[in-house]
Amino acid sequence: EVQLVESGGGLVKPGGSLRLSCAASGFSFSAYSINWVRQAPGKGLEWVSSISSSSSFIYYADSVKGRFTISRDNAKNSLSLLMNSLRAEDTAVYYCARVILGATGAFDVWGQGTMVTVSS
């Protein structure tokens, strides 16, 4: 079964750090670009970051640039999002999502999400 599973969410204080992970299975992980998308409680979807199959191309939303770092380990079929200098507005469910080959923005496989709460 094609699957993405996020982990690492939790409660963190403002200014703190957290590392999210996304474990892939059931497909050739190394061939696909993967993105992070978040959704604040009761709010809409917000694109966070993308990483190409070989990590050659990495992009961030302005709201997280300089604070978040995306990375992947194709040998371990895993993706990470290191989040530093966390703010209350980073509170959200964070999803990792696979991109259809050659179709930018076409997220065809999503994880179940992991909740990040930034609060003192």
Next chain:
Amino acid sequence: QSALTQPASVSGSPGQSITISCTGTSSDVGNYNYVSWFQQHPGKAPKLIIYEVSNRPSGVSNRISGSKSGNTASLTISGLQAEDEADYYCTSYTTTSTLVFGIGTRVTVL
């Protein structure tokens, strides 16, 4: 990058057709055919229903279709059914190599 503009809510009776608009700028929707649409039911992860403006992934109902004109993309659901009640989001690639989502549209089946 500002969010794409969508109506907050759209409603229709069973069997009717509805259309959701997604308005951007020449820096996103108007410049690329990389517009996707997602359906999200409460408490669930989003589901891809349209990509590259008008392509349907395997398994998505042919009652769902997409189009684009200028800076505005549209999603049409025909033969509205109770299961179509959900939130719908568009997204577009941008000239800064990022992605931007729409604010979301709540579809209600009357």
